[in-house]
Amino acid sequence: MENRIVVKCKNVGKTFIQGKEENEVLKGVNLAIKEEEFVVLFGLAETGKTTLLNLIAGLEPVTEGTIEVNDEIVDGPKPNRGMVYQTTSLFPWLTVLGNVEFGPAVQGIKKTERRKKAQYYIDLVGLSGFEKTYPIKLSGGMKQRVGIARAYCNEPKVILMDEPFGHLDAQTRYLMEEEIERICAKEKRTVIFVTNNIEEAVYLADRILVLSDKPSHIVKEYQIDLPRPRNITAKEFLRLRKEITDFVERSAGEVDG
Ligand SMILES: Nc1ncnc2c1ncn2[C@@H]1O[C@H](COP(=O)(O)OP(=O)(O)OP(=O)(O)O)[C@@H](O)[C@H]1O
Numbered sequence: 483m484e485n486r487i488v489v490k491c492k493n494v495g496k497t498f499i500q501g502k503e504e505n506e507v508l509k510g511v512n513l514a515i516k517e518e519e520f521v522v523l524f525g526l527a528e529t530g531k532t533t534l535l536n537l538i539a540g541l542e543p544v545t546e547g548t549i550e551v552n553d554e555i556v557d558g559p560k561p562n563r564g565m566v567y568q569t570t571s572l573f574p575w576l577t578v579l580g581n582v583e584f585g586p587a588v589q590g591i592k593k594t595e596r597r598k599k600a601q602y603y604i605d606l607v608g609l610s611g612f613e614k615t616y617p618i619k620l621s622g623g624m625k626q627r628v629g630i631a632r633a634y635c636n637e638p639k640v641i642l643m644d645e646p647f648g649h650l651d652a653q654t655r656y657l658m659e660e661e662i663e664r665i666c667a668k669e670k671r672t673v674i675f676v677t678n679n680i681e682e683a684v685y686l687a688d689r690i691l692v693l694s695d696k697p698s699h700i701v702k703e704y705q706i707d708l709p710r711p712r713n714i715t716a717k718e719f720l721r722l723r724k725e726i727t728d729f730v731e732r733s734a735g736e737v738d739g
Pocket residue numbers: 498499500505507525526527528529530531532533534678
C-alpha cells in the first residue's frame with residue numbers, strides 16, 4: 483500500500499521584514515512528504531532550508547500558502563513535530579533521563595510510563611548507563627544523541643532535524659550518520675533533515691529536495707534508491723553525489739552570472 487502524505491506545503495512563501503527591508507526567502511514551495519519517508523532539504527547557504535523547517539515546525543508563520551502536518555494546518559508548534567537542532571539545547575540542570583523525559587512530563591504522562599519510554603529511547607541512541615549524567619559531562623556527539631532521544635520520546639509524527647551534525651568533528655559526524663541510519667531503520671518515522679553536506683544527504687535520504695537560490699523553491703528532487711546501509715565509496719553513490727553537486731553549482735552559477 484502507498485504510504486500516506488504526512489507533510490504538505492502548498493505554495494508556501496516567507497518574507498522577513500526588518501525595518502523597511504523585505505527579505506523574500508521562500509516563494510512557491512510545494513512539497514508532499516510520505517509517512518516514514520526520510521527527506522533531505524539540500525541547498526547552498528542561506529537558501530532558506532532552516533526557515534522552511536521552522537515553518538513546518540510552526541515556529542514561524544508562513545506569509546503565503548499553507549502547511550499541513552497530519553492533515554492539520556500548522557499554526558504554531560505542537561508535540562507531533564519534534565525538532566533536533568545543530569547545537570542541542572539540553573537543560574543543563576537536568577540529567578540525560580530528565581532531558582529525555584521532559585516532553586512526556588510536560589504532556590502529563592505518568593512517571594512510570596514516561597520513565598519506561600525515556601529508557602527505551604536512551605537505550606536506542608546508545609546512551610545506556612548515562613541516565614544520571616548531566617549534559618556538561620557529555621561530548622558533542624553524546625549531546626546530539628540525547629537530543630535525538632528527546633525528540634523521539636515525544637513520539638512525534640514528524641522529526642525535523644536542522645543540520646544536527648554540523649558542529650561535530652568529521653569522525654563523530656560519520657558515526658552519527660551511521661547511528662541515525664540505524665535508529666531510523668528500527669524506529670520508522672517521517673524525517674525532514676536539513677544539510678548542506680552532499681555526502682550526508684546521499685547517505686541518509688530516501689529523497690533529496692534541492693532548494694534554489696532566494697527566493698527559494700524546490701528546483702529539483704532526487705529519489706535515492708541505493709540499498710542501505712550505503713557505501714559512500716560505491717560507484718553509484720559517487721555518481722549521484724557528483725550529479726547533484728554539479729546541478730547545484732550549475733544553478734548557482736546561472737544566477738551569479
Ligand atoms: N528570524 C529571521 N528574521 C529575519 N531574517 C531571517 C530570519 N531567519 C532567517 N532569516 C533570513 O532568511 C535567509 C535564509 O536563512 P536560513 O537560515 O533559512 O537559510 P539556510 O539555507 O538554512 O542557511 P545555512 O545553510 O547557511 O544554515 C537568510 O537571508 C536569513 O538572514
